[in-house]
Amino acid sequence: MMYAFFLVPILFLISFLLSSVILVHQAETIVIERLGRFHRILGPGLHAIVPFIDQKRSAIWTFVFVDHNHDYVRISKTLYRIDLREALYDFPKQNVITKDNVTMEINALLYYQITDVKAAMYEVSNLPEAIEKLTQTTLRNVIGSMDLDTSLTSRDVINERLRLILDEATDKWGVKINRVELQEVNPPHDIRAAMEKQMRAERSRRATILEAExxxxxxxxxxxGVQQSQVLRAKGQADAAIIEAEGQAQARLKVAAAEAKAFEMLQSAMPNTDPAQYLIAMKYMQTLPQMMEGQNNKLIVVPYESSALMGSLASMKELFKNIDEKQK
Incomplete structure (x- = not known):
């Protein structure tokens, strides 16, 4: 009986000491109220409070979780410790109406962080639910000011507008909105089918254009290539014609020079004789064998004027004789 009398105070003292010490972990905080009024905020570390006078402030917050069946489940928790780390809030899908009266399903992700614990505890009763409802109404307003095509192609613009509006609205709650992301944007089935047809038609059009180009x-x-080959061929033919013409011209020049030299030699060897007669006779003698080819004892008619040329042949002997004497 005596042991029981001392055991009760000892247990009471141990309970008193345990309730007067609070250990706060890193990135957590606890709000302490003294006699129902805000007293202080406990940061990370070991703290002592006055039992029965100082109380930990609790908050009932509703969170949304996605279970293994990908269904959204709402869970309400009584919190004494406030987490100061960045938190993710995955909102359920909601229907929004665009400016051109198209209903879409949108799922958003919100990243937020508590920066003022006192405001988060006393300025709003259920912080996650308040953020959710504010995000839903803001998202409807933002999407309602855009048409379907703009809302599908302007995710970055929508995310930034949502972040700015939500960050300004939740500032009085002691919350900082770091980022907002639209995870899914699902138009109605008939709109998706029409968009797929349009996409296939656009791809076919691009393929046709690319093939035609x-x-x-x-x-x-x-x-x-054909033009270049024709130009090169014509240029080659022109160059060949020029070279051939130049060769023929040079050949004629050489022949003319040789004939002029022969004429001068005849003129010097036979001053009293016309060298032209000699040259004509030589041409005649060169042409005569060609005239005789293929005749086979047939009659050849020679013009009378040609017989006069044969008279000059008699003087050829005298010509060559004079030339030999001069060379000796």
Whole structure:
């Protein structure tokens, strides 16, 4: 009986000492109220409070979780310790109406962080639920000011507008909105089907354009190749004609020079004789064998004027004799 009398005070003292010491972990905080009024905020570390006079402030916050069946489940928790780390809030899908009266399903992700614990505890009763409702109404307003095409192609713009509006609205709650992301944007089934048809048509159009441009480019290359080959062929023929003409001209010049030299030699060897007669006779003698080819004892008619040329042949002996004497 005596042991029981001393055991009760000892247990009471141990309970008193345990309730007067609070250990706060890193990135957590606890709000302490003294006699029902705000007293102080406990940071990380070991703290002592006055039992029965100082009380930990609790808050009932409702959170949304996604279970293993991908369903959204709401859970209400009584919190004494406030987490100061960045938190993720995955909002359930909601229907929003665009400016052109198209209903879409949108799922958003919100990243927020508590910066003022006192405001988060006393300025709003259920902080996660308040943020959720504010995000839903803000999202409807933002999407309602855009048409369907703009809302589907302007996710970054929508995210930034949501972040700025929510950050300004939740500032009095001691919350900092770090980032807002639209996770899913689902138009109605008929709109998606029409968009898929439009996308396929656009891809077919682009493929047709690319194929036509490729064929056009190939035809241009072929035409340029043919043109270049024709130009090169014509240039080669022109160069060949020029070279041939130059060769013929040089040959004629050499022949003319040789004939002029022969004429001068005849003129010097036979001053009293016309060298032209000699040259004509030589041409006649060169042409006569060609005239005789293939005749086979047939009659050849020689013009009378040609017989006069034969008279000059008699003087050829005298000509060569004079030339030999001069060379000796």
């Amino acid at each position: 490729g064929s056009k480019f190939a035809m241009i290359l072929d035409a340029e």
